[in-house]
Amino acid sequence: MKIIITGGTGFVGNNLQNYLTATYEIETMSVRYEHDQQFDIKADIVIHLAGKAHDLKKVSKPKDYYEANFELTKQLFDAFIVSEASIFIFMSTVKAVADEVKGILSEDEIPDPKTHYGIAKQQAEQYILNKEVPEGKRVYILRPCMIHGPGNKGNLNLLYQLVAKGLPWPLGDFKNKRSFLSIENLCFVIKELLENSAIPSGVYQVSDDLPLSTNQLIQLLGTSLNKKSNIWNISSSLVKGVAKLGDYLHFPLNSERLQKLTENYVVSNRKIVTAMGKPLPIQSEEGLLKTFQSFKK
Template identity: 65%
Template sequence: MIKVAITGSTGFVGTNLQSYLYDTCNVESLSVRYVPNQKFNLETDVLIHLAGKAHDLKKVSKPKDYYESNFELTKQLFDSFLLSDASVFIFMSTVKAVADKVDGILTEDVIADPKTHYGIAKYKAEEYILQQKLPETKRVYILRPCMIHGPENKGNLNLLYKLVSKGVPWPLASYKNERSFLSIENLCFIIKTIIENKNVDSGIYNIADDEFISTNELIHIISSVTNKRNISIAIPKFVIGSFSKIGDLLRFPLNSETLQKLTENYKVSNQKIKKAIGIDKLPYSAQKGLEITIKSFTE
């Protein structure tokens, strides 16, 4: 049975991944935190590095925290991997290591231009990994997921769920956008396939569901799952824009940053990873994955 060590195993992705791999792999947790000049004694076949400092929505973290947790710690783990008998290294990066805004569809060929300390630190870790000489017996994968969701994940989807479930009208129907999501089921499927399929080439891979979903479609999905009437209002954009600027000053829930996240386009291509693992479609459609997540909020 393949031995798999996972850092960040107590997080949302880590707990789901452990359960997903339980029947086919010998999974263990690897507790790590950054300490200068440390080395790790890795006794595993596969190292999946999930640990790191997540994007700080409240903006209270220090830049140093991101570079130590997401860059320096990754360097230490990868150096230890190169010296070990482990054969596979999977680094969980992010699409934010490439772009905060996307024109068109984000592919692996886009030149990286991260804007936040979170994204910059992840990209620096990617660069370090790619600069090292890789022995022929080892495989390395840098995964760039978009917004991951699933049961027990209380992110932005939960905020929209609360809005719809309380019967509050959706006021942003005038905005037409498309964005990518990633269900935890599809992410776990891809990681398991990479571990088991030795023919998947090392490299960088964007990870996203197959279809793009608009925020208006998402509101419809939430309404359908919760059996709530879909009340959408197309308030003129200039009115919403003016109100969001007031929200910046008075710290309302609807401010410029929130408006951008709810209405922006962020489309991510997953064609490279699907071609690499030899499939046409992921196990769960974007809609099915979202329905599973939304349903978990009602239970």
């Protein structure tokens, strides 16, 4: 069977190609939005990974998100509908549902994204869900949480550098929990979707089984570096006060950065695990340790 993967040169795309190449014929497609363009899909499966990621530096224009994440997805999905392809997988994000989570996020949550990134992804989801799909085709929308793995350092590398340099983690008084997603678990889920026709079309969140606190991450980093983790339990109210001052005095720590470092964002993966009927291959801590070990190279 032949698979077309958009965004094949990215972190997820590279890993997915390596994961599937022994079983499937893979063709990568470089795509970007152009007005009135039409795609001619000649494959059995379309995995749409391409899009514009969340811009932490806040220099992107809103139009960039809507063209790359919504309009482009519409064009590809329309092409899939009239093609001979039987499976379409769209890589969305949990940020298409919520920027902040109280409790545990499930697929039943009413979407209320706040950023242009999340709103554009949610618009793409709604377009796909509202489109009539011919019988015999399967369509999956995946909402991954923070993806990590060897070769993708991202925000986790900042914590790694802190522990590697022997610096203390000063936010130990905050008791947050976050869900993460090992790239190996994501690839496993996608392969199951391709091969198990009993998994119904729909929206599925993807995460590792257990959420971890930032304090646990610091401890895991210490384990991977063979160093004792240094966690300071400075009063959270004092830290919040310093962060508020940072909003005005331009300290390295401000309210927005503190929120990102200490927020809760727990995602349920029960729906996809139940649909697959088998467990994920990598446990949360095992996957993170693999990622941390790769930082040494």
